[in-house]
Amino acid sequence: MANSLSNLAVIYVKQDRHAEADPLFLQALAIDEKVLAPEHPDLAVILHNLAHSYMAQGKCTQAEPLFFRALAISEKNFGPDHPEVALKLYSLSFASFGQGKFAEAEASMSRALAIMEEVHGSEHPRIGFGLGNLAVFLFELERHQEAEEKSLRSLRIMEKTLGPEHEGMIKPLIVLGKIRRIQHREDEAIEYYQRALPIVEKTKGPEHPQTIKVREVLDKLILDVGRPKEE
Numbered sequence: 001m002a003n004s005l006s007n008l009a010v011i012y013v014k015q016d017r018h019a020e021a022d023p024l025f026l027q028a029l030a031i032d033e034k035v036l037a038p039e040h041p042d043l044a045v046i047l048h049n050l051a052h053s054y055m056a057q058g059k060c061t062q063a064e065p066l067f068f069r070a071l072a073i074s075e076k077n078f079g080p081d082h083p084e085v086a087l088k089l090y091s092l093s094f095a096s097f098g099q100g101k102f103a104e105a106e107a108s109m110s111r112a113l114a115i116m117e118e119v120h121g122s123e124h125p126r127i128g129f130g131l132g133n134l135a136v137f138l139f140e141l142e143r144h145q146e147a148e149e150k151s152l153r154s155l156r157i158m159e160k161t162l163g164p165e166h167e168g169m170i171k172p173l174i175v176l177g178k179i180r181r182i183q184h185r186e187d188e189a190i191e192y193y194q195r196a197l198p199i200v201e202k203t204k205g206p207e208h209p210q211t212i213k214v215r216e217v218l219d220k221l222i223l224d225v226g227r228p229k230e231e
Helices: 002-014 018-035 041-056 060-078 083-097 102-120 125-140 144-161 167-182 186-204 209-225
Strands: none
Touching: 002 018, 002 041, 018 041, 041 060, 041 083, 060 083, 083 102, 083 125, 102 125, 125 144, 125 167, 144 167, 167 186, 167 209, 186 209
16 A cells, blocks of 8 residues: 555656645555554655655755655665665755755765765766766855866766766856856856856756856856857
8 A cells, every 4th residue: 555655656746746746655654654664664765755755846844854764764774885875865965955054965965976986986977967966065165176176077977978968067067167257267167157058058948047047147257258249
């Protein structure tokens, strides 16, 4: 019964029907909590899926304790360096970041990446994505040199494995653009934003808020340095 409810909820989440999905997850969780041990791995699956549904709705404060509980269960069952633990840490980092807990987000993502590199190697696309996210967290902590290093490494991995126009390029390019802007190296900042803009437009759409923001920043940079705007 719990599996059927949880599976249906997952389908609803994929359809963005969170108001229907969440009660099913909660019902499945209540059933399993009655019949399973408190640290059974099946509970971690439901908790993780429910937390992701909350995240999709911007409910970071509700998602975070569920991710923590799922993480604790996975660590208990699989040990601290298992891929399931990395998955929970990766997800937890976004719940922390969404609440402005940048140090906690960085710590979770760094630990997740360390596990993932052991499993997948240092040049896997998942490492590229993770480094791009970590760069964002580091930038918010004003650890700009580290953010730059992670961004450059992310770009190299993404270009090599998924190509220069993949959406995984967006975060590291924007972080590098922001860093160059802070360093008053506007010409380099423009180059990074110019690389990011067509990727954002292609993957998000021309009227997406992120596309509009990137375009506005790029236009201002071009205006500030007095460079003719490209048509």
